[in-house]
Amino acid sequence: MSDVTPGGDQGSALTPPAGAATFEVVEVKKGMFGAHGSGDTSGYGGLVTPVAMPAASARPYGSWFDQVVDVLSEVLTDGGVAPDQAIEKVVVDLHGAASADAQQAELTITVAREHLVAVCQALRDDQDLRFELSLGVSGVHYPHDAGRELHAVYHLASITHSRRLRLEVATSDDDPHIPSTTSVYPSNDWHERETYDFFGIVFDGHPALTRIEMPDDWVGHPQRKDYPLGGIPVEYKGATVPPPDTRRSY
């Protein structure tokens, strides 16, 4: 993970979403069209574009976000966990809205994996938080986010307070372990199996971490970026349409 200031020496034309000061580079794109070895004469072949996720937002986050982060820190401290170590960063995505009060604003809390279960427990049980409903686990593979290639993303909902937030946990390709949250949210059982199946993230403490969508004897984890989509060229009216993963990408 490295931080880049917008407009800095990377020459990036990207602008960070409102509220975010810096970038977290997750990918580096080269060239203009994503195609290589075709004798690109456009002059854009040497283009290097860093792709960076919005980095930590600054206080105040706005809306109820400050309160939730404060209460969470308090509950974690009471439980003997240092909040600075458990909460790696807090990101507020405004998604085009003027303020965090808008419907589309989202709160993301990045959590250190060793404190994930404690954070979930606090979010579920404290009366000011009450995120009772876990809406599953989604994995994302960022092969260029060195040391933090695999992300598990949890979406929680509070029916009591009508709130939603996102937890994000990162781990590396070499040590793809994240503690299972099934003890707090039993519903994550199948979702963690799915994320294991597709990304190879091992959820320690899961009651039966087996493949769920792919056959039991399948090799590889299909949603990872290094896993090919596969496909064959298709002939249509005399022309050949290449498989989607070999087409240009922008």
Next chain:
Amino acid sequence: MSAPAPHATRPAGNEDMSSTVRAFEAYGDGDWDDIAREAIGEERIVVNMGPQHPSTHGVLRLMLEIDGETVTEARAGIGYLHTGIEKNMEYRTWTQGTTFCTRMDYVAPLFQEAAYCLAVEKLLGITDDIPERASVIRVLMMELNRISSHLVCLGTGGNEMGATTVMTVGFTAREEILRLFEAVTGLRMNHAYIRPGGVAVDTPEGFTTQAREALTKVRGYLKQLTDLMLANPIFKARLTDVGVLNLSGCMALAITGPVLRSTGLPYDVRKDNPYCGYETYDFDVPTAKGADCYDRVVLRVEECYQSLRIVEQALKRLDHTEGEPVMVADKKIAWPAQLAVGGDGQGNSLEHIKKIMGTSMEALIHHFKLVTEGFRVPVGQAWQTVEHPRGELGVHVVSDGGTRPYRAHFRDPSFNNLQGVSVMCEGGQVADVVVAVASLDPVLGGVDR
């Protein structure tokens, strides 16, 4: 060609692993054989129900341990319809994504489209720019789809208990709604109608009249279904106190939708976290107390009536917004939205073709770039949930700033709700398994994606 292209069934660079992989066979001394042999000589038997059983809503596999007629253990096995839609979406443009996600839960395709488009619009930061008429059409289509989906649930649920008339009435009513879909989107399913920025095309002329006529018929069929089912002593005997799952069970397993509402909790995303302007419509969230299969049927019927209420309000708004745009004004995002069926049977906008081919070279280039390359979406991630007929549908999209989704994940309600099969079936009769699964209303296209 130099090196052979890596095949999808094996990861690249791991060619030697294929020889070390354990093989599983469908006959002979497989692991299933061991389980079956273990149970010989006892009353207890282990039965595979599905994946081809007619009452499993497609290809759901239920593994039941049976002691006489009692189910002592039940497990659901899924994955038979996994087609890698989420992976495929990473290789198409953001607009093409709707064509893929509509195929997930094929009984309620418009909900996946709407949730996906709302998530993409969040990332684009254009949530507030969606034209009023586009949102009204989205609401209208989703509510019509909710009715048609519930009708399939009620119809097939009745059919599985031997009540064929329930199915024929249900499907006849659904037919009326599918005709409306065909009039608007051109297709009965797999619409790809809702697009990032709005909808693909405005409703055809005379649509509101056609819809109102159809809805009168749907109301009649719903009445027939109600008369057939809700007071029928056989129906009540089969469903009452079967497949019970209480509130804490539902919350622990994150089961949402009619199953959660049958426990008495009025949780509905349309009220809790409104989207597409649902807060401006007048409707109720029906709940029940019994938490059993019968209550879920009652709730689904009641939800159909509530959806009809919303549809009527939406139709009124359609009349008021006649001629207003159905796509965002930003031409960098909006595909040409006024399509027409041409003489060649293709759905192109002849006026648009005339303009780009005849008058403006720049417009032609722009059109070509927009359609082949697509539009760029700012870096970041977004999450959007909508109230699907089966529960809360969530979409998580991640963008790397390119013209394709970096990751698109769908939290399908059927996938999550199937976790409840074991708790709902264990201790009951074998015949109750069919009823309990039908009350969850899983659609395996959505479960496996």
